[in-house]
Amino acid sequence: MTQHVVEADSSTPVALHETPAPWSAVAAIGVGAFALVTAEFLPVGLLPQIANDLAISEGRAGLVITIPGIVAACSAFLTISLARTFDRRYVLWVLLSLLIISNVLVATATELYVLLLGRVLLGIAVGGFWTIGVALGPRLRPDAVGRATSIVFSGVTLGTVLGVPAGTLLGGAFGWRAAFAVSAVLGCLVVIALMLLLPRIRPEQLSGASQLPAVLRIPKVQVGLVAVVLIFTGQFAAYTYITPYLNQISGIESAQLSLLLLGYGVAGIFGNVLCGWCVERDVRLAVLSTALLLGCSMLLLVCTGEHPLVVIIAVVTWGLGFGMLPIAIQSWIFSAAPERLETAAALFVSIGQLAMGAGALLGGIAIDQYGVASALWLGAAGVLVGGAWIWMRFPLTRVE
Structure with a gap:
């Protein structure tokens, strides 16, 4: 049997040993990304149900969004530090297994602390996967880097934009616990697929927290991380509570x-x-456009939330901007540190997840x-201030 082994090399990001891995391995990572990100965003459409069932306020229920973001911010750097010498397929198996345990705990929780414990485990899995998993496409298929990256990130994107409508549909039909039970089953299938399909993947030699100071000294990274804090905090201060707003207002x-949240996802x-x-063509234009779409759609919704047609337009436009957000920011961060992608990814994940959690908490x-x-x-306010910051400080740069 042919062995597909992806080696790390000290001089290049990817060094291929023997033949590229099958596309099914790349697809399995993409599905893993979808499962994790979907689980992260499931509660957004289910907050009223969770709050009513556990007899807590919707603000306290929002901790199920806050906690994973904060934990993921810490687990990103812990993962690249503690798992530096481990085969990456073993790391992914462990991370996706945490997803399963998390969803089981949440689906069976009768107390808030059990619910939050499950979300802590999810945060560990999300932070680790975003740091390691999303960078594996090019390593598995160095002969088709663009296509491999697109497949992996398609899972992230679909999970981001479809997680909320999927949770809302399942929760409306069968209850919020059923949504997390389905997510647990999906996690089981993904772990099995990863065990069957992934080849051996050695860790990169030029990675780890030791590269952090060098990345942080890059001016473009500094400007971008401020924008990440402002835009992600603003996005999740509002997005976490879109369901209560649409219900009540x-x-x-x-x-x-x-249906409306499904439209949000399709627009994404x-x-x-x-x-x-x-x-x-222009990464600065991409990030600015994203900030404007998000901020203006939020303002439109909050100012005219009682008019059905305007609500539809605002929510769909918001979804369009949300779909642009991860690609715009990640492209900019990675273009700023192309030789230290894993460390740059860990930094972006940590700051981004922390901002997501802070946004949900502040909201x-x-x-x-x-x-x-x-x-x-x-x-x-947060998103538009982030856009203004980019306008003032972001140099006109193209992604090569």
Whole structure:
């Protein structure tokens, strides 16, 4: 039997030993990314159900979004430090197994602390996978780097934009616990696929937390990380509470809400494609466009949330911007440190996940104190300030 072994080399990001891995291995990683990101965003469409079932406020229920983000921020660097010498396929097996355990705990939780424990395990898995898993496509298929990267990131994108409508549909039909049970089953299938399909993948030699100071000294990285904090915090301060807003202010109930969030997800897929085209021409324009789409759609929704047609336009436009967000920011960060991708990825994951968790926390505090509309005002402010920061500091640069 032919052995597909992907070696690391000290002078290049990828060195191929024998033949490239099969495309099914790359696809399995993409599905793994989809499973993890979907689980991360499932609660967004289920917060009212979770809050009612556990007899807690929607602000406290928002901790199920906050906790994974904070934990993922820590686990990204811990993963590249603790797993430096391990075969990457073993690392992925462990990370996806944590996803399964997490979903089982959440699906069976009757107390808030059990629910949050499950989300802690998810945060560990998400941070580690974003750091290691998303960089493996080019290593498995160095003969088709662009296509391999696209397949892996398609899983991230689909999970990001479809996780909420999928959770809302399942929760509306069978209850919120069923949504997490289905996610656990998906995790089991992914682990089996990874065990059967992944070849041996040795760790990169030029990676680890020791490269962090060099990456942080890059001016383009410094400017971008400030933008990540502002835009991600704003996005998730508002997005985490989109379901309560649409329920309470717009008067949209479960069936219509599922369709509207599905439209959000479909628009996000188009946003992903559009942003891929934009970053090849002008990465500054891509990030600015993303910030403007997000901020303006939030403002439109919060100002005219009682008008059904405007609500649809605002939510779909928001989805378009959300689909652009990860591609725009990641392209910029990676273009700033092309020789230290794994460390740059860990840095981006840590800051981004921390900002996501902070956004959900701040949004929860805002709605508990000032009402659900305040989360959207807060989100719009953060995103638009991030866009203004980019406008002032981001040099006109193209992704080569």
